[in-house]
Amino acid sequence: MPTRYTSQEYANMHLIYGECRCNASAAARLYRERYPNLERYPDYRVFVNVYHSLTEDGHFPNQIRDGGRPSFPYEEEVLQEVADDPNISVREIEERTGIPKSKVHRISQRAEIHPFHVQRVQSFLHRDYPERISFFRTMLQRHNENPQFIQKILWSDESTFKKDGYINLHNFHEWHVENPHLMRENRSQYRFKVNLWTGILNGKIIGPFELPENLNGTHYLHFLRENLPTLLEDVPLTDRRYMWYQQDGCPAHFAVQVRDLLDQEYPVRWIGRSGAISWPARSPDLNPLDFFYWGVLKEKVYSKPIESVAELCERIFKLLRTSTLEDIF
Structure with missing residues (x-):
């Protein structure tokens, strides 16, 4: 499973998310431009997740408060699986990570990501x-x-x-x-x-x-x-x-x-x-x-x-x- 981001990295993500007026896709692009030499970069869903964690829970994702359990564990693991394979199903995430499907659903809802169906469209010629x-x-x-x-x-x-x-x-x-x-x-x-x-x-x-x-x-x-x-x-x-x-x-x-x-x-x-x-x-x-x-x-x-x-x-x-x-x- 991927390791968590540091508190400083989360803080930088949140600042850039606000700078981009809560546009997660723009924030992900700006983060790559501002920090070009990092080993890994967060998907746009991570920015949304950081924002919700701070505004609703008062802490960064997966950080434990007052010695207790994190309110939404495994968030990064689930979001990373989705980022690596956008076609992955909830069942496949459960099989790969061991995270129950019910928790995967809650994490996806919290991160405001949804499974959208592919639409068939008319094919065109270049002319x-x-x-x-x-x-x-x-x-x-x-x-x-x-x-x-x-x-x-x-x-x-x-x-x-x-x-x-x-x-x-x-x-x-x-x-x-x-x-x-x-x-x-x-x-x-x-x-x-x-x-x-x-x-x-x-x-x-x-x-x-x-x-x-x-x-x-x-x-x-x-x-x-x-x-x-x-x-x-x-x-x-x-x-x-x-x-x-x-x-x-x-x-x-x-x-x-x-x-x-x-x-x-x-x-x-x-x-x-x-x-x-x-x-x-x-x-x-x-x-x-x-x-x-x-x-x-x-x-x-x-x-x-x-x-x-x-x-x-x-x-x-x-x-x-x-x-x-x-x-x-």
């Missing part, structure tokens, strides 16, 4: 970054010119709902006296799917509308020409007159006849590949439907098993017919 930056700048410029610009955009997207769809097991549970050993079937050989288009305009859901499973330019053109106007009937005419249409760059959206129609119906008012504002490739995080809507909707749709296409469609459309955007989220 994607300039396109995204250009898009951001264009949107900011439009917003500065007209603060209501974002509200005028009809954000659109398609998503496929399958029999074995999205299940967030982290939030899926049932209360029982005894464990009922809940199970959900997955990857069934009997498969079906539904492809839905949905839009969001100024906080209002437009649609959904069922599209063919294998969408192509002809199908999408028919939707824009024949079905979208019907979906927009409840939108005030003045809003439709100045509305922008957004779509991503999937092949069906890039068909020549589709772009010609958008140029005709939304002259210099559509966002997408070759649109008035170019939509950057591989950017689902910029679309509110991809970023949030589909995930939350599918979590509700798949809360119970689905046995047929009719049941899947009914559940989706019933949820959206009886709920507003605020009710769903």
Whole structure:
């Protein structure tokens, strides 16, 4: 186990922590700069720990007061284990150090460190970054010119709902006296799917509308020409007159006849590949439907098993017919 720091070292840490206005990461960097020849350097968590020990207990970490036991022993050992391996689990700390998991939890809470989950994000190509930056700048410029610009955009997207769809097991549970050993079937050989288009305009859901499973330019053109106007009937005419249409760059959206129609119906008012504002490739995080809507909707749709296409469609459309955007989220 690592040895403890001296009282002088703790004092220097506390002074630098205050100098950095209780910014532990900045304090750790400044400590390295001010004392460049030390054999070891404290992690930022140690600065937080020193501060709490002095303000709450009146002494440096692991120092014994009046011949008694330290109020939080093993703090440095736990914090050092975390500093050496940020992916370490509480169980592994117990196995390596012999410190009980309950004490590890208390020490981590006292040091204000928490286990954060890794998030999966969209992968990018090197050429994607300039396109995204250009898009951001264009949107900011439009917003500065007209603060209501974002509200005028009809954000659109398609998503496929399958029999074995999205299940967030982290939030899926049932209360029982005894464990009922809940199970959900997955990857069934009997498969079906539904492809839905949905839009969001100024906080209002437009649609959904069922599209063919294998969408192509002809199908999408028919939707824009024949079905979208019907979906927009409840939108005030003045809003439709100045509305922008957004779509991503999937092949069906890039068909020549589709772009010609958008140029005709939304002259210099559509966002997408070759649109008035170019939509950057591989950017689902910029679309509110991809970023949030589909995930939350599918979590509700798949809360119970689905046995047929009719049941899947009914559940989706019933949820959206009886709920507003605020009710769903």
